[in-house]
Amino acid sequence: MTSRLAFSCPTRLLAASKATTTVAAATMLAAVVPQDAAAQSSNAARYLQGEAIAEACGGGTGSLDPKGLIERDLDGDGEVDLVISHEWIECTSGGQFGRSLNCGMQVCTVLIYLRRGQLLQLTDEFLGGGVEVGPGQIPEITGFAHGGGTWSIRWNGREFK
Numbered sequence: 001m002t003s004r005l006a007f008s009c010p011t012r013l014l015a016a017s018k019a020t021t022t023v024a025a026a027t028m029l030a031a032v033v034p035q036d037a038a039a040q041s042s043n044a045a046r047y048l049q050g051e052a053i054a055e056a057c058g059g060g061t062g063s064l065d066p067k068g069l070i071e072r073d074l075d076g077d078g079e080v081d082l083v084i085s086h087e088w089i090e091c092t093s094g095g096q097f098g099r100s101l102n103c104g105m106q107v108c109t110v111l112i113y114l115r116r117g118q119l120l121q122l123t124d125e126f127l128g129g130g131v132e133v134g135p136g137q138i139p140e141i142t143g144f145a146h147g148g149g150t151w152s153i154r155w156n157g158r159e160f161k
Contacts, residue, residue, distance in 0.1 A: 041069065041071060042071065042080065042082075042120075044082075044115075044118075044119070044120045045069065045071055045082050045120070048082065048084060048111075048113065048120060049064050049069055049084065052064065052084050052086065052089065052111065053089055053091075055101070055102070056086055056089040056091060056095060056100035056101055056102055057089070057091035057092075057093065057094035057095045057100070057101070058091075058094035058095060058101050059094055060091055060092070060093035060094020060095060061091070061092045061093050061094070062089055062090055062091035062092055062093075062094070062095060062100075063089070063090050063092070064084070064088055064089050064090075065088040065089075065090070067085075067088050068084060068085040068086070068087065068088025068089060068131075069082070069083075069084055069085075069088075070082070070083040070084075070085075070131070070133050072133050072139065073137070074112065074114065074133070074138070074139060074141070074155055075114055075138060075155040076137045076138040076155065077115075079114075079115040080115060081112070081113060081114045081115050081120070082111075082112070082113040082115075082120055083110065083111070083112050083113075083131060083133065083141065084110070084111045084113075085108065085109075085110050085111075085128075085129075085131040086100040086102045086103055086108035086109040086110070086111075087100070087103060087107075087108040087129050087130075087131075089108075104127070104146075106129065106144075106146050106147070106148075107127040107128050107129045107144070107145060107146055108127065108128070108129060109125060109126075109127060110124075110125070110126055110127070110128045110131055110143070111124075111125050112124040112125070112141075112160060123159075123160065124153075124159070124160045127145070127146070128143040128144065128145060128151060129143055129144050129145075130142075130143045130144045131143040138154060138155050139154070140152055140153070140154045141153050141154065141160070
């Protein structure tokens with residue numbers, strides 16, 4: 001059985017466009033990260049996890065299965081980046097039928113953040129499911145789309161294509 005990290009709804013600390021959200025995690029963590037959070041996750045990843053759960057559960061509480069929080073170098077720069085897949089968020093209060101508000105009948109929001117210095121910057125956001133990150137220095141990220149078709153993206157030096 002896998003463990004889940006649970007968060008209560010943190011106060012919205014950033015009000016910025018999703019396309020340009022950048023997180024300075026060191027200054028925001030005290031209010032949102034529980035003391036028993038998984039040690040392997042970076043502070044920025046734990047903060048963004050809490051924000052994703054709060055949004056997914058409409059201000060309620062919930063948890064994110066570790067399968068939905070992938071920390072790996074995605075762009076080959078040697079820094080650990082982040083993928084959050086809403087399909088693995090379970091809402092204990094809020095949400096819809098225990099699922100993320102960012103999920104439809106088949107797929108959910110997927111967020112990709114690239115590390116730039118001490119910050120994780122939202123680089124891509126789309127709908128998908130079954131998200132997996134392959135091996136390699138610049139790994140392929142795969143999953144399924146509406147209707148069960150598959151998709152595949154990889155960092156090309158400027159963006160995920």
